[in-house]
Amino acid sequence: MTVRVGFLGAGLIATFHSKMLRRSGTDVAWAGVWDPDEGRRAAFAQASGATPCASEEEVLESCDAAYVCTWTAEHRRLVEAAVARGLPVFCEKPLSTDLAGATAMADVVRGAGVTNMVGLIMRRSPACNLARDLIADPASGRVMSVVFRDDQFIPVQGSYRSTWRGDRALAGSGTLLEHAIHDLDILEFLAGRVASVSARSANFHGLDGIEDSVAATLSLVDGGVGSLVSVWHDILERPSLRRMEVFCERALVVLDEPDDWWGPVRWTRLGGEAGSLEAEGLVAECERRGIEMPNADGDFIRAVERGEPVHPDFDDALRAHVLADAVYRSAASGGDSVPVL
Ligand SMILES: NC(=O)c1ccc[n+]([C@@H]2O[C@H](COP(=O)([O-])OP(=O)(O)OC[C@H]3O[C@@H](n4cnc5c(N)ncnc54)[C@H](O)[C@@H]3O)[C@@H](O)[C@H]2O)c1
Numbered sequence: 001m002t003v004r005v006g007f008l009g010a011g012l013i014a015t016f017h018s019k020m021l022r023r024s025g026t027d028v029a030w031a032g033v034w035d036p037d038e039g040r041r042a043a044f045a046q047a048s049g050a051t052p053c054a055s056e057e058e059v060l061e062s063c064d065a066a067y068v069c070t071w072t073a074e075h076r077r078l079v080e081a082a083v084a085r086g087l088p089v090f091c092e093k094p095l096s097t098d099l100a101g102a103t104a105m106a107d108v109v110r111g112a113g114v115t116n117m118v119g120l121i122m123r124r125s126p127a128c129n130l131a132r133d134l135i136a137d138p139a140s141g142r143v144m145s146v147v148f149r150d151d152q153f154i155p156v157q158g159s160y161r162s163t164w165r166g167d168r169a170l171a172g173s174g175t176l177l178e179h180a181i182h183d184l185d186i187l188e189f190l191a192g193r194v195a196s197v198s199a200r201s202a203n204f205h206g207l208d209g210i211e212d213s214v215a216a217t218l219s220l221v222d223g224g225v226g227s228l229v230s231v232w233h234d235i236l237e238r239p240s241l242r243r244m245e246v247f248c249e250r251a252l253v254v255l256d257e258p259d260d261w262w263g264p265v266r267w268t269r270l271g272g273e274a275g276s277l278e279a280e281g282l283v284a285e286c287e288r289r290g291i292e293m294p295n296a297d298g299d300f301i302r303a304v305e306r307g308e309p310v311h312p313d314f315d316d317a318l319r320a321h322v323l324a325d326a327v328y329r330s331a332a333s334g335g336d337s338v339p340v341l
Helices: 012-023 038-048 056-062 072-084 099-112 126-136 181-191 279-288 296-306 314-332
Strands: 003-008 028-034 065-068 089-091 116-118 143-153 194-202 213-220 225-233 241-248 251-259 263-269 274-277
Touching (some): 003 012, 003 056, 003 296, 012 028, 012 296, 028 056, 065 072, 072 089, 072 099, 099 314, 116 296, 126 181, 126 241, 126 251, 126 279, 143 181, 143 213, 181 194, 181 314, 274 279
Parallel strands (some): 003 028, 065 089, 089 116, 143 225
Antiparallel strands (some): 143 241, 194 213, 263 274
């Protein structure tokens, strides 16, 4: 069965998904695309072969599955319109500008029973997956501490070619929700559930409601502790970088710059075992360990064909929203410990 995909939003991430779909090897066809920005709509249509449409409804009429790739504030309305028609839906992260919206969206999608997926793409990173396997190895012992840092230049400039991330009404908030929601998701993917958070935030750029520096300390359900720092600065040479260190009882696993996808991943284990892998060597090691990381867009299309679930889904994204909300509530209180339910 050929799956006809429709696109709502024709910017940076829509273009990424369109390219990944083309490389996925699935039986997919491009249906309609709608973006109120005529230039983007036309450029996307020309590059992908999608049909430029005059409205959201026209896109939803034309497709078997919908990609919601608009700025965040529009996600909820468009997801609800898609699932009201029984359409499977891929929605970008964050689901919504706040936890209430994300909860409502997850409820609607769950209730509709449609295949759904969210762009928490770090779960498909070879570097994160090798790190996860090393941490999960019983020889490493329990997770004692995690140290996560992500930073990027504030994405209202440069390669982002848009400014909506500086507008609270469109983005919801700043670096934690818009960028570090990936880290909150990956942190639990690597190190297990978070039990409580205590956080502080700051705003250097003066954009209303758009925090650009967040520091959170975390207690893990299994006894470990950790920290997450997320910052939006003005160093245009640093578009998006991450460093993650996970200390286990008998191992240290580090995911380092320059690339949170291709590595390097470095590790040291009690007894002298040590390694460092990146790029092709990293992928080969993942394959040797039987770690599967199919193209996420291909996975979505295959799940649509079979009418099956696929991950990360709206419930996975809702969990990341719950964590983000706890961090924001703690920061608003000046650092009180907030339990994560
Ligand atoms: N998973 C990731 O790593 C990742 C990376 C980048 C962006 N994102 C997310 O993807 C979403 C889009 O970000 P982007 O970087 O592509 O932004 P962008 O500015 O490049 O594109 C967003 C587009 O949405 C369009 N739009 C707004 N309202 C619309 C509507 N009602 N219907 C159709 N189009 C509409 C805008 O005109 C704009 O062209 C955001 O939620 C962002 O957080 C995720």
